[in-house]
Amino acid sequence: MATLEYREEPVAKDPEHVGWLLAATGFFTPEEQKIGISLVEERLLHGLASGYLFVFMEEDGMPVGYTCYGPIPGTLDGFDLYWIAIDPKMQGRGLGRQLLGFTEKRVFGQGGKRLYAETSSTGKYLPTRVFYEHNGFVLEGRLADYYAPRDDKMLYVKQLG
């Protein structure tokens, strides 16, 4: 029987694991993967002062998914969900929902009242938008042509607690 575990303290192997997860999804460009990896490195280098918090989900010690989130500077109780990724081999088992739920509890435990997530309006990101909408996020804003022509920025928020 496989055991799912959460870990929040990044270790030296995590940049590699995150790179592997982001590549495995087939979803992120090489440039996006680099940014995702760099945030783990930032955290390893600068600790909590980096502003980047993580939840690593592991099954039998192997990485299955992770979230990267953090408090939004200048706000009283807003948090950003920067990244969420699940190993595609493990998708369809509700792991993303579990990982998000655990992350939300941690945000709320740190005083967070709202969790923000941004994504694109394009077809590629339909599963992402459906995921957010099925998990209690509400579309609160939309910036036309933000990423590129006909590629809008979708601003989601979830009220916590």
Add this chain to the structure above:
Amino acid sequence: MATLEYREEPVAKDPEHVGWLLAATGFFTPEEQKIGISLVEERLLHGLASGYLFVFMEEDGMPVGYTCYGPIPGTLDGFDLYWIAIDPKMQGRGLGRQLLGFTEKRVFGQGGKRLYAETSSTGKYLPTRVFYEHNGFVLEGRLADYYAPRDDKMLYVKQLG
């Protein structure tokens, strides 16, 4: 006759000048002033790789105002206007409009098609919102209680060119 000049290459004195300008406005909290100063320091340390571009407006060699802006990573042609400040002794002469206009030309010259500015919905920021609205910015989104309860984030955009 006083001479207004623009300068875009930050020099060692600029963090101090920016700190002085931000304090003089009486508008920014000490924490906000520190952030504004740190962006100039970032730029001096890391050059253009910092992502922070500046326009310093000077009259007879003295700082009168400045903008801090930069391309938005992950977007094709979006730029953020991070900061704009004018010495309060010099306000009411249209210098803010001139400084913004010069900055917009520089953004457009670097391929920017849209300039984004964010501010708060509270009464304190009414002059800021009026300034943006009088200078061609349009309110495109609003995130409720973003900064704090009853302190919404106002998302403005200006189409360039």
